[in-house]
Amino acid sequence: MTEDTTPEALAATHAAAFTQSRPWTAAEIADLLADRFTHLSGDARAFALVREIAGEAELLTIATHPDHQRQGHGRRLMETWMRKAAQRGATTAFLEVAEDNAVARTLYLACGFGLVGIRKAYYPRPKAAAVDALLMKRQFP
Numbered sequence: 029m030t031e032d033t034t035p036e037a038l039a040a041t042h043a044a045a046f047t048q049s050r051p052w053t054a055a056e057i058a059d060l061l062a063d064r065f066t067h068l069s070g071d072a073r074a075f076a077l078v079r080e081i082a083g084e085a086e087l088l089t090i091a092t093h094p095d096h097q098r099q100g101h102g103r104r105l106m107e108t109w110m111r112k113a114a115q116r117g118a119t120t121a122f123l124e125v126a127e128d129n130a131v132a133r134t135l136y137l138a139c140g141f142g143l144v145g146i147r148k149a150y151y152p153r154p155k156a157a158a159v160d161a162l163l164m165k166r167q168f169p
């Protein structure tokens with residue numbers, strides 16, 4: 029798995045990490061990697077996909093394989109993609125996170141993101157009520 033950045037390996041990590049929502053397929057990830065506005069940080073242990081357009085960076089997804097969680101990968105990835113986006117000219121970053129995803133919310137707060145909006149009942153959940161999406165944003169200095 030080390031340093032593997034193939035769409036198949038990234039999709040396997042995405043599927044292992046996201047247990048509450050539909051995982052992205054290798055084809056979907058390949059399409060994103062082929063998009064000139066989308067940038068990958070990390071590898072199949074832990075990765076982030078970020079779309080950067082007109083000075084705005086959007087975190088599309090971030091996932092650490094369960095075998096490697098709680099080892100600092102997520103925090104380092106956040107710092108890496110934000111640094112790279114700022115170097116490419118981004119001045120603002122935003123992301124969406126499910127209201128019930130306490131781990132990710134804690135990580136984003138620690139990385140300087142603040143709540144700017146709520147999309148009600150945005151994420152469907154299997155056999156449960158849909159969950160709100162929290163829209164979070166931060167500026168780059």
Ligand SMILES: CC(C)(COP(=O)(O)OP(=O)(O)OC[C@H]1O[C@@H](n2cnc3c(N)ncnc32)[C@H](O)[C@@H]1OP(=O)(O)O)[C@@H](O)C(=O)NCCC(=O)NCCS
Nearest residue numbers: 045090091092097098099100101102103125131132134135
């Ligand atoms: C969110 C995610 C990427 C974090 O990755 P990670 O590599 O485990 O992150 P880190 O080891 O850098 O931990 C960063 C912080 O997140 C929080 N955190 C991570 N795992 C946690 C856990 N099991 N319980 C509580 N807090 C946790 C802590 O605040 C931690 O900081 P600390 O270790 O200094 O206390 C990972 O949990 C994941 O892939 N989750 C499933 C996918 C997902 O929800 N992605 C975000 C969608 S918006």
